[in-house]
Amino acid sequence: SKPIVAIVGRPNVGKSTLFNALAGKKISIVKDTPGVTRDRIHADVDWLDHKFTMIDTGGIEPDSNDIILSQMREQAQIAIDTADVIIFMTDVKQGLVDSDAKVADMLRRSHKPVILVVNKVDNFNKMMADVYEFYNLGIGDPVPISASQRSGLGDMLDKVVNYF
Ligand code: GDP
Ligand code: MG
Numbered sequence: 001s002k003p004i005v006a007i008v009g010r011p012n013v014g015k016s017t018l019f020n021a022l023a024g025k026k027i028s029i030v031k032d033t034p035g036v037t038r039d040r041i042h043a044d045v046d047w048l049d050h051k052f053t054m055i056d057t058g059g060i061e062p063d064s065n066d067i068i069l070s071q072m073r074e075q076a077q078i079a080i081d082t083a084d085v086i087i088f089m090t091d092v093k094q095g096l097v098d099s100d101a102k103v104a105d106m107l108r109r110s111h112k113p114v115i116l117v118v119n120k121v122d123n124f125n126k127m128m129a130d131v132y133e134f135y136n137l138g139i140g141d142p143v144p145i146s147a148s149q150r151s152g153l154g155d156m157l158d159k160v161v162n163y164f
Contacts, residue, residue, distance in 0.1 A: 019041065085164075092120050
C-alpha cells in the first residue's frame with residue numbers, strides 16, 4: 001500500500017494550508033483559530049511518479065491539560081505512529097519556541113524519518129536568517145516553505161519521497 005506522510009506541529013503553524021495545497025482541494029478547515037482541525041484527515045497526493053497518503057493533524061500543544069488539546073495531541077501521536085515519514089512544521093513568524101523543542105522530542109522517540117519544515121517564509125531572501133535558528137532543534141536541516149504562496153513545496157516533496 002501507499003506510504004503515509006503525516007503533517008505535525010503546533011496549532012496555527014500552517015499544517016492545514018499545506019495539506020490543502022497538496023491535496024488540491026479544500027478538505028481540511030483553515031481558520032485563524034488555533035487547532036481548528038480536530039480530526040485526522042487523509043488525502044491522496046501524487047508527486048512526480050510517487051503516490052502517497054497524507055494525514056493532516058489538529059496540532060500538538062505539548063504542555064496543555066485542556067481536554068481538546070490533549071485529544072488533539074493523542075490524535076497526532078496516532079498519526080505519528082501510523083506514518084512512514086513525518087513533516088514537522090514550524091512557523092518562522094513565531095520563531096523557535098519551547099513547544100517546538102518538545103514536539104521534536106516526541107518525534108525523536110518515534111524513530112521515524114522527519115522533515116523539518118519552516119513555514120510562512122513568504123520572502124526567501126529576507127527571511128532565511130530566521131530559518132537558520134531552527135537548526136537548534138537538532139532534528140535536521142530546516143526546509144523553508146510558504147504554504148500559502150505554495151513556494152518551496154517541490155524541494156520539500158523531493159525530501160519526503162526520498163524516504164520511500
Ligand atoms: P494549522 O493550525 O497548523 O492547521 O494552521 P492553518 O493552516 O489553519 O493556518 C493558520 C494561519 O496561518 C492561517 O491564517 C493561514 O492563512 C496562515 N498561514 C498558513 N500558511 C502561511 C504562509 O505560508 N504564510 C503566511 N503568512 N501565513 C500562512
Ligand atoms: Mg489545521
